[in-house]
Amino acid sequence: MADVSIRQLELFSALPNFTTLSAAAAHLHISESALSQAITGLETAVGEQLCVRRKARGLTLTPAGQQFAKQARQIVADTHELVLDARRGEELRGPVKLGCYSSFATSVLPELLEGFPKRHPGVHIEVMVGTYEELLAALDAGRLDVVLVYNVNLPVGYRRRNIYATRLEAHLHPSHALSSADTVDLADLVSEPLVLFHATPGTINVADAFTARGLEPRVETRVTETSLVEALVGRGVGYGLLMSRPNALPMSVEGRPVVIRPLDPPATVSHVVGIWPDDMNLTPRASALLDFAAERFGGDGRADAVAVPPASGGVADPTHPR
Numbered sequence: 001m002a003d004v005s006i007r008q009l010e011l012f013s014a015l016p017n018f019t020t021l022s023a024a025a026a027h028l029h030i031s032e033s034a035l036s037q038a039i040t041g042l043e044t045a046v047g048e049q050l051c052v053r054r055k056a057r058g059l060t061l062t063p064a065g066q067q068f069a070k071q072a073r074q075i076v077a078d079t080h081e082l083v084l085d086a087r088r089g090e091e092l093r094g095p096v097k098l099g100c101y102s103s104f105a106t107s108v109l110p111e112l113l114e115g116f117p118k119r120h121p122g123v124h125i126e127v128m129v130g131t132y133e134e135l136l137a138a139l140d141a142g143r144l145d146v147v148l149v150y151n152v153n154l155p156v157g158y159r160r161r162n163i164y165a166t167r168l169e170a171h172l173h174p175s176h177a178l179s180s181a182d183t184v185d186l187a188d189l190v191s192e193p194l195v196l197f198h199a200t201p202g203t204i205n206v207a208d209a210f211t212a213r214g215l216e217p218r219v220e221t222r223v224t225e226t227s228l229v230e231a232l233v234g235r236g237v238g239y240g241l242l243m244s245r246p247n248a249l250p251m252s253v254e255g256r257p258v259v260i261r262p263l264d265p266p267a268t269v270s271h272v273v274g275i276w277p278d279d280m281n282l283t284p285r286a287s288a289l290l291d292f293a294a295e296r297f298g299g300d301g302r303a304d305a306v307a308v309p310p311a312s313g314g315v316a317d318p319t320h321p322r
Contacts, residue, residue, distance in 0.1 A: 193220030
């Protein structure tokens with residue numbers, strides 16, 4: 001059997017991220033001919049075609065190639081960890097590639113990026129902020145180690161660790177009739193204009209909350225940024241419904257006050273979780289980062305390191321995160 005190098009595996013494991021051989025070669029800082037030779041060498045070694053290379057149609061991995069790339073990525077990651085283990089002794093060293101859902105990124109990333117390096121100075125955090133779709137695609141392609149998202153409407157195939165409990169809250173203008181109440185009933189808001197956070201899973205959270213009560217909201221406008229929801233609430237355009245977040249201030253980006261009240265009865269109680277593919281192992285650095293996040297934001301951190309079910313996840317303890 002022909003020898004296979006770690007470099008060949010490293011190159012091939014990156015191919016699912018690209019649609020052409022030239023784009024892959026440019027990203028990998030290698031000539032297109034050298035990359036093509038590396039692929040041919042792998043195909044000779046395994047005795048099977050791993051990808052289809054046509055100039056007119058770009059680069060397509062065969063089913064065998066897709067599985068091979070997935071396994072190659074794990075071998076490369078394990079080899080990298082083996083070298084780091086031999087070098088670091090007791091101290092964690094190396095990168096963590098962290099993805100974070102955009103709607104709560106400003107509430108959690110500053111504390112993680114400031115606090116975690118103080119505890120583990122040898123670890124460097126690389127951050128990607130994005131939508132659910134962007135983050136899951138990057139995670140599946142091996143460009144991220146772990147992703148922080150809501151445990152709502154997640155597909156199968158991931159393991160998870162709870163970070164903090166979260167629930168839907170009402171955001172009101174200070175002059176709103178319910179702004180002085182301790183809690184707000186969704187039924188008391190249903191006839192008023194709603195500024196809807198229109199992004200997955202925000203839209204699902206709100207729809208589920210109203211459906212569970214047999215209500216239908218009066219949507220005034222749809223926006224794709226939580227900061228814009230709060231800005232419009234601060235100007236009195238309508239009320240908002242957003243998941244609770246740590247370190248959140250009752251103020252819009254324009255400096256206008258916003259009143260935040262929990263719903264009673266509670267609605268859409270779930271968790272922010274760290275997730276990673278169930279066929280991949282968390283690096284010690286990524287695991288330590290999730291532990292740190294859970295410690296800072298109030299979750300248990302290790303209570304649910306299991307495969308994510310296809311349905312939205314709820315929790316028995318609706319404790320409000322700090």
